[in-house]
Amino acid sequence: MTNPVNDTAIDRQSPRQNQRLRLRRFLSSNGTQLGIIGVFVALWAVFILLAPRTFLSPQIYRAFMSTVPFFGIIALPLTMAIIAGEMDLSFPAIMAIGMVAFAYTFQFTGSVPLAFVASLATGSAVGLINGIIVVGIGIPSLVATIGTQFFWRGAVLVLLGGKGTSLIVARESFLYNVLVGKMFGYIPMQFLWMLLATLISWIILNRTRLGAHIYLIGDNAQSAELMGVNTKRTRLAVFVLVGVASAFAGVLASLTVSFFWPSLGAGYLLQTLASVFLGGTSVFGGVGTILGTFLGSYIIGAIEAAIVAIGLTGFWTKLIYGLIIILSVSMHAVLRRRMG
């Protein structure tokens, strides 16, 4: 990949220096992404060595394809929220409240597409409410979304009386196959949705003004405002994106098991956050990539499988995810101090 912009500056150097300069530039602008790719490959090798029977069988990869999207699809817009300097801890409850809308609409209309639209609309609305509390009223997003997390989880329990709903009937809909079926009878559709979500997220973050403003606001909100960026609208938008993605992930997760549990999502809080931070997004804002989060979520998915395959109990997963969050967040703090 040659960059015409850099070339003129480079041409004046000897070819040797030239190459080194190019390499240095490439490393400095893609360092974090290369780092996460390195971690990805290294961990993979370790897993294969430690648990060859698990990690050399194709089944495990099919399992990853279908289960990682349940949190990966949320981790992508959450990456944007965190780059913008915000936080959203309410997404597990949004997964569930979106499914309440799904279940009710399905019950009354018998239509899966309508139920699907209702859940996405509910997710966006709840995301918008988060945004209004944070941007309009001015509550720090960490606190605001802890509050809304409890509120919406409570609403789910009240509305459903704490009981789950079977979604077996929904299997007859064509949308069921589109959302969670198998392509060519083999590749889980969840994985294709994850790829699509990654592509859309990448375009939003890297090729739209919204994305440019997300980086700028997280870096220096006052500079952004002085230069005319509509910071309020941008921050509202990231909460809506997290909301709609959470509802979507909730539908995928529930349809996959053909059952909606009122506790849906509670198990994904840690994985989602760990994916984002492991992927190189800075908790201080202004820094992060979609590719990093994509790889991060697959590493997180593999870690759970690895822990089980190695013969440790599931209790270890929480410990390790927690450690990953602490380590990756700290790494950024150290890097930032060295830079500034």
Add this chain to the structure above:
Amino acid sequence: MENNYRLEIKNISKTFGEVQSLRNVSFQLGQNEVVGLLGDNGAGKSTLIKIITGYHQPDEGEIYFNGQKVEKLSVPKARQLGVETVYQERALAELQALWRNIFLGRELQNRFGLLDVKRMKEETHNLMVKSMGFTSTAVDPDSKIGTFSGGEKQGVAIVRALYFDAEIIILDEPTMGLSLQETRKLINFVKSIKQAGKAAIFIDHNIFHVYSVADRVVVLDRGRVAGEFRTSDITLNDLMDKMYKIAETGHFD
């Protein structure tokens, strides 16, 4: 003549909590005029220009561009009206690449409404070579601003204001952090604004700089206009004497 100002503000007041930063300030900028704003720290210079750039909304008062009253001025609106600004605080995003800073708030889009990243990088490169005079080959449009020196950062803020064909260029302490050489380049640049038929507002604590480029100086003191002089009517020494008097007594004589 009266209505032919490029910019006119009338009876502007602005209060931040307990602090009244501006009281009843009126100010005009001719079609082809460079006005210097002088005043002590905290006099209200930056507040005044942030009202003109649409960042602050005044509590009271009116703003006219080319004789047209403008309601609810915002930063994008002011930029549309041709106001470009080098802010005292530079308004840069240090963790972001140079090209993102140059096009901050004004990202170029292609016909599909997507960012034209390639063109923004190319334009940034051209600007660096032509205007910023960056010599270091290690600096490129993808470099993070945070690694630049203070003067280089200031250079970015200045060049950014020049890129977008401005009608009114506002410079709030632009020489801050610049070398002697760079400062001279900047002063020449302000003179070239005049030659190009545009207008500028120039704030600097160095009275020599202000005197050498301004057609007129307006002196602010504790949020009000203490006086104004045409530089052709007053010698540098007299202006300096008056500035000391204002600092001590709040009025000229």
